Amino acid sequence: MRKRQSLSAAYFETLYQGDKDPWKFATSEYEAQKYARTMDVVGHEPVQSALEVGCSIGVLTAQLAQHCRDVVATEVSPIALEQARRRCAKCPNVQFRLARSTSDALGGPYDLIMLSEIVYFWDDEDLGNFATRLEAALSPGGRVILVHWLGETDYPKSADDAVAALLKELKINLKIDVMERTADYRLDVWRRAE
Numbered sequence: 001m002r003k004r005q006s007l008s009a010a011y012f013e014t015l016y017q018g019d020k021d022p023w024k025f026a027t028s029e030y031e032a033q034k035y036a037r038t039m040d041v042v043g044h045e046p047v048q049s050a051l052e053v054g055c056s057i058g059v060l061t062a063q064l065a066q067h068c069r070d071v072v073a074t075e076v077s078p079i080a081l082e083q084a085r086r087r088c089a090k091c092p093n094v095q096f097r098l099a100r101s102t103s104d105a106l107g108g109p110y111d112l113i114m115l116s117e118i119v120y121f122w123d124d125e126d127l128g129n130f131a132t133r134l135e136a137a138l139s140p141g142g143r144v145i146l147v148h149w150l151g152e153t154d155y156p157k158s159a160d161d162a163v164a165a166l167l168k169e170l171k172i173n174l175k176i177d178v179m180e181r182t183a184d185y186r187l188d189v190w191r192r193a194e
Contacts, residue, residue: 004156006102006126009076016079023117025059034185035060038116038147041178041189042067051110051137053130054118055096058084064114065091072107074099102130108137116147120155120162127162131169138172138192146188150181159186 015022025031038060047068055061055073057080064071071094075081081096088094102122106113113134122130138144146166148159157165163186167174178189 004123004154006123006156007121009100012077013079016077016083020079020083021057023056025057030184031059034147035063037182037187038114038145039063039067041145041187042112047112049108049110049139050112050114051106051108052114052116053099053106054116054121055084056080058087060114060116061094062088062091065094068112069093071095072097072110074104074106076100102126102133104133106133106137109139109142110137111139111142113138113142113144115144115166117149119146119166120148120153120157120159122162123156124165127157127165128169131166131171135170135172140192142192143177144174144188144190144192146190147185149185151184163188 048070050064050068050071052061052064052071052073055075058073061071061073061084065088073084073094074097075084076099078098081098085096119127146163148162150159173193174190175193177191178187180187
């Protein structure tokens with residue numbers, strides 16, 4: 001079992017200093033396919049309020065902005081956050097926030113909380129802190145969408161471990177709407193019981 005600490009804000013800032021798009025969010029075919037499927041599960045009905053945790057350079061944020069009345073996007077790297085702001089400059093419904101830790105208040109309530117490629121960066125303590133904040137931020141009937149790469153990493157958790165750990169930490173009544181796997185990623189959608 002992995003026992004690594006959460007990846008720090010400095011880790012991500014250094015990563016973005018060396019490469020403006022270290023995971024190739026803007027150019028990768030994998031990312032494009034994953035984003036298309038993610039937006040499929042967001043659906044065509046407008047979402048009133050959404051939170052995207054770990055927005056990186058804003059590629060998914062720009063897509064969310066087309067389906068949501070209001071989007072709050074958070075990121076720990078100021079470099080990435082500035083890129084996201086530029087990418088979404090024509091999206092007046094998006095508000096960006098620099099995140100300091102998983103203990104930050106999330107605001108809300110939100111009808112949708114997007115956790116795309118983020119939960120496996122956290123250790124047990126940070127994941128527990130975030131779960132408490134998520135419970136307070138998710139509106140009744142609101143959805144949590146999780147998307148995580150299944151490949152081998154050196155992150156604190158694997159995709160499967162991260163999703164299972166977050167579900168276990170949450171004390172709210174959730175219904176699992178979607179639980180699917182491709183060869184490359186898993187996608188989960190949880191809905192808060194009203």
